Structures are given as structure tokens and as C-alpha cells.
Amino acid sequence: MWIMVPDKHVLAMAAVRVVSSLIELTAAILMLKLNRVEEALKINATLALVGPTVMLTVMALGLWGLAGKISLAKMLIIILGVGLIFYGVRR
Numbered sequence: 774m775w776i777m778v779p780d781k782h783v784l785a786m787a788a789v790r791v792v793s794s795l796i797e798l799t800a801a802i803l804m805l806k807l808n809r810v811e812e813a814l815k816i817n818a819t820l821a822l823v824g825p826t827v828m829l830t831v832m833a834l835g836l837w838g839l840a841g842k843i844s845l846a847k848m849l850i851i852i853l854g855v856g857l858i859f860y861g862v863r864r
Contacts, residue, residue, distance in 0.1 A: 782838030786831045793827040796820070825859070 800820050804813040832855055836848060 782834055786834045789827060789830050793823065796823055
């Protein structure tokens with residue numbers, strides 16, 4: 774049973790996540806096909822760029838969708854929260 778998604782921002786956010794999952798699945802299949810640890814690590818390193826990029830893209834789409842619905846102060850708090858997530862996972 775499919776759920777109707779009337780909001781174009783929600784649809785775009787879901788589409789980015791679907792593309793991300795296809796990239797991850799392709800990488801896993803490629804790792805299995807190459808069957809070498811060195812190559813698998815290279816693929817994994819490339820995927821390390823995909824995750825944050827997808828998160829930022831989905832977050833930007835969500836904020837764009839909320840732009841007219843929430844106050845500027847709440848928007849800044851959300852952006853600050855995302856920044857703190859990236860700061861927290863830094864090495």
C-alpha cells in the first residue's frame with residue numbers, strides 16, 4: 774500500500790535517500806565482485822563522502838520546505854544542530 778505524498782519537499786527528500794541507498798547497494802556489490810580488501814577500502818572511503826553529502830542535501834530540502842512555516846530563530850537552531858552533529862563526529 775503506497776502512501777500519497779502531497780508535499781514536493783518530502784518527495785524530493787525521499788528520492789535523495791533512495792538514490793543514496795542505490796549507491797550503497799552498488800558499492801556493496803562492487804566490493805563483492807572485486808573481492809579484494811584494498812579495493813573494498815577504497816570504495817568504503819568514497820562512500821564516506823556520500824553519507825554526509827546526502828544528509829546535508831536532505832536537511833537542506835527539509836529546511837527549504839519549512840522556510841515559510843517556522844520562525845527564523847527555530848531555523849537557526851536546526852542549522853546549529855546540524856553543525857554540532859558534524860563537529861561532534863570530527864576527528
